[in-house]
Amino acid sequence: MSYDVNTAIILLLGSFFLLIILKLPVIFAMCASTILTMLYTGTNMMTMMQRMASSINSFSLLAIPFFLLAGEIMGAGGVSDQLVAVSNALVGRFRGGLGHVNVLASMLFGGMSGSSAADISSLGPLEMQLMNGAGYDPDYSCALTITSSCQGVLIPPSHNMIIYSMAVGGVSVGGLFMGGMIPGIMLGLLLMVANGIISVRRNYPIGDKVPFLETLKIMGQSIPALLTVLIILCGVAFGFFTATESAAVACLWAFFVSTVLYRKLKLRDVPYLLFNVLKSLAVVFGLIASAGAFAYMVSKLNIPTLFASSLMGLSDNKYVILLLINLMLLVLGCIMDMAPLILICSPILLPVCLSIGMNSIQFGIMLIFNLAIGLCTPPVGNALFIGCAVGKRRLEDVVKQMLPLYGVMLVGLMLVTYVPFITSWLPTLLGYLN
C-alpha cells in the first residue's frame, strides 16, 4: 500500500462528518468523502460508479417502491378507516379504549406498509380526532399516535429491513420479516399496557361496546383489507414468492380492494400516489447508491475491524458492549434519520455483534427497533414532526406526554437486545436460521 491507512480513515470519516454538519445532504457528503479518499488512495474512480450502480442493481430492493406504493394505495383507498373500525370493534370496550384502538390499528396497518410516516398521515387524523373528541388530552393522543406508528417499521413488510439486508449484504429479507414480527407485536402490547395504566390514572373514558353481530359485520367488511397482510406474510413465510414479488402482488390486490371493493380510490388519483412514491424513492435510492460506494471504502480501509477491536478494548463483557452500542445508536438516532444510519452503521457494527454471539437477524431487528425510537425523539425525528403537524400540536407539549412511552419503548429495546428468543424463534422455526 502506497498510502497511510490512518490518514485515509481520518480523511474519509472526517470529511464526511464535517460535510454533514455543514448541511450538505448526506448522500452528497458520502459521495464527496468517498471521492476524496479514493483520490488519496489512488483507487480507480470507475469503482465508485460501479459500486453506486451495482448497489441498486438488486431485485430485492425493488420491494421498496412496491411496498411504498401498496401503502400509498391503502392509505388513499379507505383501508385505514376500515382498520380503525375493526380495532374499535375488538378493543374499544376497555378502559382507555380509543388508545388501544390507536395502537391496534397501527399494528394492522404496519402489516401492510412499512413506514411510520404513512401510518401517521393516513391513520393519524382519524385516530386523533376520535381520541380528542372522547376527552383524551390532545397532546397525549398525538404522542400515542406517533409512538404506535413505530410498530410499522418492525412489523413486516418493512422497507428499512430491506435496506438493512442490502447494507450488510445478503441477510435474508424473509428471515428479517419473520424476526420483526414478534418484536413489533410485543411493542404494540407494551404500548397497550402503558395506555391502560395511563388511562386508569387519568380516568380516560371506556369506549362503547360494539354488539357482537355488528362486530362480525365490520370484520367481514375488512377481510379484503386484511387479506393484504395475509398475502405478504404467508407468501414470504412459506416461500410462495420472494418479498419483492409479494410486494408487487400486494400492490395489485390493494389497488383492486380500494377501487373495486371500497370504491374510495379514483383512477385519476393514481398518478399522485405514484409521484409520492417517486419522491420517497428519491431519498432512499440516492442514499443506497452513495452508501454502496461509501461502504466499499469503509471496508477497504478495515474500519469495522478497527472499531470492533477498540470497542472490545473498552470492555469484554458482552452485555456492556451491547449497551454501549445501543446508547450510541440512540444518540445518533436523535440527530439523524433512519435510512442513512442503517446504511452507515450496520456494516461497521454487525461484525462486533456477530463476534459476541448475536445473529445477523437479531442485530438487524435491534438496530431497527433502536432507530425507530430515534424516529420519535427530538431534535430530529420524522415521526414526531409529522405527528405534531397532523395533530396540530406543539412539539414540546407532545414530547412531555411521550416520556412514559419512551420508557416503554426502551423496555422493548432491552428485551430485543438481551433475549434472542424474541427475534430468533420465528425465523428458526421457518428455517431462515439454524
Place this chain on the structure above:
Amino acid sequence: MPQNTLPRRGDAFLRPFSKVINAIYKALVLVFLVLSVALVLIVSSDVILRWFGFGIVWADEMSRMLMIWMAFIAMSIGVEIGSHVEITLFFNLFPKKFQKVWSVVNSLITMAIGCFIIYYGVLIIGIGMKGKLEIVRALPKSMLYLTIPVGGFFIVYFALMHMLGREDLMPSALDTIYPKRHSVYVPPELPGLRKPNKEDTGV
C-alpha cells in the same frame, strides 16, 4: 408554474434555457410514472404466470434495469424539491453570514458531484457497450446505466438553479402530473410543519 414577471439578471439566457430543460424533465417524470406501473405489472404477472408454469424469463433483469434508471433520475428529483436528508441542527448555530456563504459552497459541491456522475456515467456506458446483459443477451450491458449521466445533468442543473436563487424558473414536477386537484390523501403540509429540509431545529 409561478412566473416571476420582474426582469432579473441573467433572464435573457436562463428563461429559454430553463424552459427547454424543464420540458425534458417533466417528460421524464411522466415517463417514469408510467414505467413504475409497468414495473408492478411485470413483476406481478411473472408471479401469476409462474403458477401456470411459464414465468417471464426477463422479468427480473428488466425490472432491475428500470429500477436503476429510476434511481438516478429520482436522485435529481431529491435535489429539485430539496428532500435529501440533511442535518440543519448544527448548521443553524453558525453565524448567518457563514450560512449564506456555505450554502453556495454546498451547491458547488453538489454540482461537482453531478459533473462526476455525468463524466463517469458516460465512461461506464462506454465500457458497458462491450458486455452483454445476463439474461437478455441481445442488449449491451450499458443499457443498465443509460440514465446515470441524465440524472447527473439534472443534479447539476437543479443545484445551479437553487444556488442562483431561481426557484421561480424550476418546474414543479407535481403540477405536471396533477394540476392542483388532489381529492385524496392530503399530504402532511399542515401548519407547524415547515418544508422537510428546514425543520431540523425541532421547535
